[in-house]
Amino acid sequence: MPALPLRPSWLLPLLLLLAGSATAATPPQPFDARYHLQVAGWPDADIQHQLQRTGIGWQSEMSTKLPGISGHEMGRFRLDEDGQVQSLYYASGYSLLGIQRSYRLERDALQTWLDRQSALFSLSRQAIDGDCTSECRVHYLDHRGREERVDYRVTGREMLELPAGRFEALRVEVTEPGEPDRRLVFDFLPRMPGLLLSMGYYRDGERRSHLTLTHLNAP
Template identity: 60%
Template sequence: MPAPLRRCAALILLLAAGSALAAEPRPFDARYRLEVAGWPSTTVAHRLSHDGTHWQSDMRAALSVARGHERSRFIAGEAIRSLHYDSGYSLLGIGKDYELDREALAGLPDRQTALFDLSRRAVADDCDTPCRLRYLDHRGREERVDYRHLDRRMLELPAGRFEAVRVEVTEPDAPGRRMVFSFHPDVPGLLLAMEYHRDGERRSRLALTDLTLAHAELASSPKGN
């Protein structure tokens, strides 16, 4: 997969400690529109499902010539523990698969699990700014990012009107890069929107287009479900 698309996918399929103040997980199916500078827009699908004591996060994106997916299995209690992770990327039919087992994930979470946990941290807002996250990338290498809580605001999205908790994420070694994640305050792991900025320019953005929740709707005026 070309570097710009692979990096953008990593930012979405991204990001380790839990908060007892966080809401309980809820299964959901979400679809997004992803726009990346220099590439045609595409659809991203994200599903959070429950299997016994485990939760599974599955995210997929595809263009006409490139595709990628990530899947993580984890336990979501007061603390979050990664159990298994796998991913795959391809360009013109040529690609590679990756996998991290429980032993590899014993010290740090994979980035799908960490994305879920980042959403819980964003709502709790219980650390001094900036806060540090450590996680493993798809190859099992340690990555570090800093994040800070921005605000709560209403977002008008293709899927409806939602209250969002916004968090800015930066890389310690790349100050010119920053991401702004907008999470749903009551559904851990549910990303509403994302923007990626580099050198002062917005390079990509993501917006929720469809949402199906397991129980009651939580948007103030959603479309569809």
């Protein structure tokens, strides 16, 4: 077979294609997951977590229910032409011993920062794709629309044995500026942004809560 001539007319587009494919963002994948949550001083709870397609993007939703207690949180987002996450809508609510509260953030309020559910997806994908190689900062809005910020860093990969199976996990440590004694440790599944394999909350050197994946359905 004769060698191909190294002509700039086709070589440059090929190099650009290869470079683009090497850095392409990990795409969303729908899933239906269940977690078991243990919190010191509270009864254990199971949490449902779904990421599903909508008409113009994606919807991430979490919910839980205990005797006398229930809560849910939902965020809708889409990916723009550059693959960046854009929040479209957020809603949450809880019921505690007959006391009910609900919150909403419309698209106008989400122009600058992401809602919490969309921020979780975005943070996991940034960590998976290696968009930040040192300590990185994420801004988002809490359920009341107040700006929050956290710093995160990737600490490595390891294999986890969970009730849902055996998975390779990407471990990410998240802290709040000015709160060195508090940290969250996330284990993400590299091929599925937004999904939690496990999560631990630590305060003053002690683990105060722990979340574990117990079921996963990824159609």
